[in-house]
Amino acid sequence: MPQQYNTIQDVNRPENLPPWEYNWPYDGGCSSYRTYFGNTISAENAPTTGQGMYEPYEERKWRDTRRENGYRGRTFPPYRFTPFQCGTIKVQRHLIKKVEGSNSAVNVCYQEGATPKISGLCTRVVTRTFNKGPRYTQWVRCSHDYSAVTNYTVNNFVTSELNAALASVETDVSKDALCSFDLLTEIAELKDAPKLVKSASSDLLGVLRGLRNRYGRSVLRRAKFMTPYQMMRFADKAIRKLGDEWMTYRYGIMPLVYSYQDAQKAASRHATVKNRKGRAVSPTPTGVQVPGPTTQFRRTSYEGNVMFRGNVFSWYSSDELAKLAGMGTNPLVTIWELIPYSFVVDWFVNVGDYIARKTSANWSGQSWACLSRRESYTKKVELHRIANNKTLPVNNMYCTGWWGSSSMPTPSPVVLQDPEGYYPLEEVVTDTYSRWLFNLSGAQLTLRPSLNWRRMLDGAVMTNNQLRSFMRSL
Numbered sequence: 006m007p008q009q010y011n012t013i014q015d016v017n018r019p020e021n022l023p024p025w026e027y028n029w030p031y032d033g034g035c036s037s038y039r040t041y042f043g044n045t046i047s048a049e050n051a052p053t054t055g056q057g058m059y060e061p062y063e064e065r066k067w068r069d070t071r072r073e074n075g076y077r078g079r080t081f082p083p084y085r086f087t088p089f090q091c092g093t094i095k096v097q098r099h100l101i102k103k104v105e106g107s108n109s110a111v112n113v114c115y116q117e118g119a120t121p122k123i124s125g126l127c128t129r130v131v132t133r134t135f136n137k138g139p140r141y142t143q144w145v146r147c148s149h150d151y152s153a154v155t156n157y158t159v160n161n162f163v164t165s166e167l168n169a170a171l172a173s174v175e176t177d178v179s180k181d182a183l184c185s186f187d188l189l190t191e192i193a194e195l196k197d198a199p200k201l202v203k204s205a206s207s208d209l210l211g212v213l214r215g216l217r218n219r220y221g222r223s224v225l226r227r228a229k230f231m232t233p234y235q236m237m238r239f240a241d242k243a244i245r246k247l248g249d250e251w252m253t254y255r256y257g258i259m260p261l262v263y264s265y266q267d268a269q270k271a272a273s274r275h276a277t278v279k280n281r282k283g284r285a286v287s288p289t290p291t292g293v294q295v296p297g298p299t300t301q302f303r304r305t306s307y308e309g310n311v312m313f314r315g316n317v318f319s320w321y322s323s324d325e326l327a328k329l330a331g332m333g334t335n336p337l338v339t340i341w342e343l344i345p346y347s348f349v350v351d352w353f354v355n356v357g358d359y360i361a362r363k364t365s366a367n368w369s370g371q372s373w374a375c376l377s378r379r380e381s382y383t384k385k386v387e388l389h390r391i392a393n394n395k396t397l398p399v400n401n402m403y404c405t406g407w408w409g410s411s412s413m414p415t416p417s418p419v420v421l422q423d424p425e426g427y428y429p430l431e432e433v434v435t436d437t438y439s440r441w442l443f444n445l446s447g448a449q450l451t452l453r454p455s456l457n458w459r460r461m462l463d464g465a466v467m468t469n470n471q472l473r474s475f476m477r478s479l
Contacts, residue, residue, distance in 0.1 A: 010100065010147060012055035017106075017143035022046040022113060025404070031120035035127035040116045040406040049107040051144040059149040063096040086318065086373035092380075092437030099430055101388055102145035104423035110399045112138035114413050116406075129408055139399045139416050151388055151430060156303040157295045160288040162311060162382075169453055170284045171313050175376055176358045178282040178315030179445045182372065183365040184333030185271035190342045191264055252466055255459070271331030275324050278331075278369075280317040285310045288382070295389070298425050302389050309382025309435075316377075317445065319369040330368035337364045349464070353454050362448035377440040384433040392425035 026041030068091040118131040288307040296302055321327040338361050341347050351357045397419040401412065456464075 007058050007060045010057050010059065012057050012147050013052055014054075014102070014145050014147060015051060015143075016104075016145055017141065018051070019048045019140045019142070021048065022137065025115065027115075027117045029118045029120050029129070031127070032122040035120045035122060038118070038120050038129060038406070038408075040118075040404045040408070042113075042404050046111075046113060046140075046402070048140060049142045051142055057147065057149065059098060059100070060096075061098050063098075065094045067092055086316070086375045086442060087440070088442060089440045090438070092435075092439075094437070095434040097432045097434075098149060099428070100147045100149050101151065101390075101428055101430065102147050103390075103393065104143070104145055104395065104421050106143040106395055106421045107141040107397060110139035110141035110397045110416075110419045112136050112399050112401045112413070112416055113140065114401050114403045114407070116404055116408060118408060131408055134413065136401075136413060139397075139419055141397050141419055143421055149430075151303060154301060154303050154388065156305055156386075157293050158291055158305040159293055159295065160290045160307055162286065162307065163289050166286055166289065167311060169455065170286045170311075171376065171378070172355075172451065172453060173455075174282045174284050174313045174315040175443060176355065176362070176448070178280050178317050179362050179374070179448070180358065181270075181280045181282070182278070182317035182319055182374070182445060183362065183367060184335070185274070185331035186264070186267040186333060187335075187338060187342075188332040189334045189336060190339045193339050193343060249466075251462065255463060272328060274321075274327040274331045276321045276327055278317075278319040278321070278327055280319075281314065283312060283314040285312045299391055300389070301391055303430065304387045304389060304427065306385050306387075307382050308385070309380075312379040312381070314377045314379070315374075317372060317374045319372040321369050326368060333361075333365065335361065335365050349467075352456060352460055354450060354452055355448070356450070359448045359450050362446050365446075367445060372445065373442075374445050375440055375442050377438065380435050380437045382435055384431075384435070385429070386431040386433075387427040388430050389427050390423075390425060393423040395421040395423065397421065 022042070023045055024042055026039055029038040029040075031037055069089050114136045115134070116131060117133040118129060120127055120129050122128070287310045295304060319327075321330065338357070341357055341360050347357065399416045399418060401415055403412070
C-alpha cells in the first residue's frame, strides 16, 4: 500500500555546542584570564522537509480454481490436461537519494591555560588545546518519479521469437504424437540410400586426401608463383569442394542418422505414449547504445526466460497398434518430401508440417494435448546518475581570547560521496504459468522464416551451385 516519505532526510546533523568558558588559574598578584564562546554554536539547517507518496512493494497473485479432469473414469493420464493459470508478480520500488549538505564545515577550536608567576613575572601558559569538528550538516533529497528521464531498453523478449517458439513446440510434439517415423518416405528414398552411404564414405576419404594435396607445403610453395587469376580459381575450386562435402553431410549422412533414431523411437512405443517437447526463449539484445557517464538516463533490462512446453498423452488398445501408428504411411507427406527443394519452402512457410498434421490419421483410442507457457524473469529499471560529489572546505573557528600567534592546522576538506553509477528504481519479478488444450490436427499455414546458421550455409552453397550452372549455360 502507498507510503509517505520525507523528501529531505537527515544523514548527519551535529549537536549544538552550548556556551563555553574557561578561567585560567593564576598566582597571587597576577590578573585572571579566560577563553570562551559566548553563544551556542549551531549546525547549518537542512532545507524544509517535504512529503511524498509512493508504493514500495506490490504483489499480485492469481490461481485458477477450476478442477476439471482431462479424462474421467480412468486413472490416466498421470497428470491433468486441463486449462489452468496461476502466477505471481512482485514489484519492488526504490527511492533515489541525492546527497546534499552544508556549503562548508567548521572546526571549533578550544584553548585552556594558566597564569603562574615565573621568575617573579606573571606569565600566561597554554596547557591544553583541543577541537570539536569538523562539523557540517548532511542530508539526502529523496525522489521516486523519474518518468521524464529518457529510458533505454537494452534487451527484451521479441514477440516474433515467442510466437515462433510456441509454434515450433506445437508442431514438433504433434508430429511426434501422430508419426514418429515416416516409413513411406523412407521407402521412396530407399533406392538412394546405398549410393549416399557409398558416396559419403568415398567423399570423406577424398576430403582427407584433398586437404593434404590442396593445402600441403608443396602447394603453398607453388602459391608464391601463382598469378592472382590462378589463385582465385584455386580458392574457388576449394570452396566448391568444401561446399559439396557440407551438403553431403547435411542431406546425405545426417538424414540417415535421424531416420535410425526415429525408427528406434517408433519401435519402442507402448500402449500409453507420452510425447514432450520444450523450448526456452531468452531476452534478445536490442542493440541500443546507452549514453556516457556524464548523462543521466534510465536503463531497462530483463533476466530470465519464457519456457514453452508441449505434452501429448495417447492411449492405444495394444502395444502393437502403438508401434504401427508410429510408422507413418501418409502419401501426401511423401509427395511433398520428394519435390525438389521443398525443404527450402519449409524454411519460410510450414507447408510440410501443415500437410502432416492435417492429413495424418490419429490411431489412438484417446489422446490429450496441451501447451504451456512459463514466464520466469525479472525486469530491472535502473537510474544512471552522474557523479555528484560535494567538497566542503573546513574553516577553523577559534574561541574568544585565543592566546598566542600559533593556530591549529586546517583539516582536509570533507567530501560527501555521491558517485556515478546505476541505482535501482524498480524490480518486477514475474513468475506465471498458463496451460491450454490444442488440437493435434489444428495446423494453419503461416509465414514463419526460420533461418539458423546451418540453413544459411546451406542456402549459400545451393545458390553458388545454381549460379555456376546458370553461368555455364550462357
